[in-house]
Every structure is written in C-alpha cells, then in structure tokens.
Amino acid sequence: MKIRLNPDEKLVAVIKKGLKEKNGHCPCQIGSTPENKCMCQEFREQIADENFEGYCHCMLYYKEK
Numbered sequence: 741m742k743i744r745l746n747p748d749e750k751l752v753a754v755i756k757k758g759l760k761e762k763n764g765h766c767p768c769q770i771g772s773t774p775e776n777k778c779m780c781q782e783f784r785e786q787i788a789d790e791n792f793e794g795y796c797h798c799m800l801y802y803k804e805k
Contacts, residue, residue: 742804768798
C-alpha cells in the first residue's frame with residue numbers, strides 16, 4: 741500500500757490553500773469537525789480497507805494497493 745499526492749500540482753495547490761484557510765480541515769467538507777481534519781476520517785477508513793484503491797474525497801491523496 742502507498743499513499744501519494746495527486747500529480748496535478750494546480751489542484752494540490754488549491755486544496756492546500758483551502759486546508760490552510762480552514763485550519764487543516766478538508767475544504768471539500770462542510771464544517772470543521774474532528775472527522776474532517778485532513779486526512780479525514782473517511783479516507784482513513786478507506787486506507788484501512790485493503791480492497792480500496794483511489795482518491796480521498798477532495799482528491800488530494802491517492803491510495804494505491
């Protein structure tokens with residue numbers, strides 16, 4: 741298993757700017773809850789799923805099998 745950043749540098753820059761503006765919380769989620777703190781709970785659960793391969797909700801990270 742490997743976690744990597746999206747290769748689209750412009751998208752990564754936009755997401756990182758949003759993270760900074762929301763104090764580390766996912767800019768693609770509503771609310772600033774502990775579950776939305778990057779890496780969000782949704783993606784942590786996807787990482788734990790050995791069958792999952794793909795992007796997190798905001799497409800910043802990609803999990804490879």
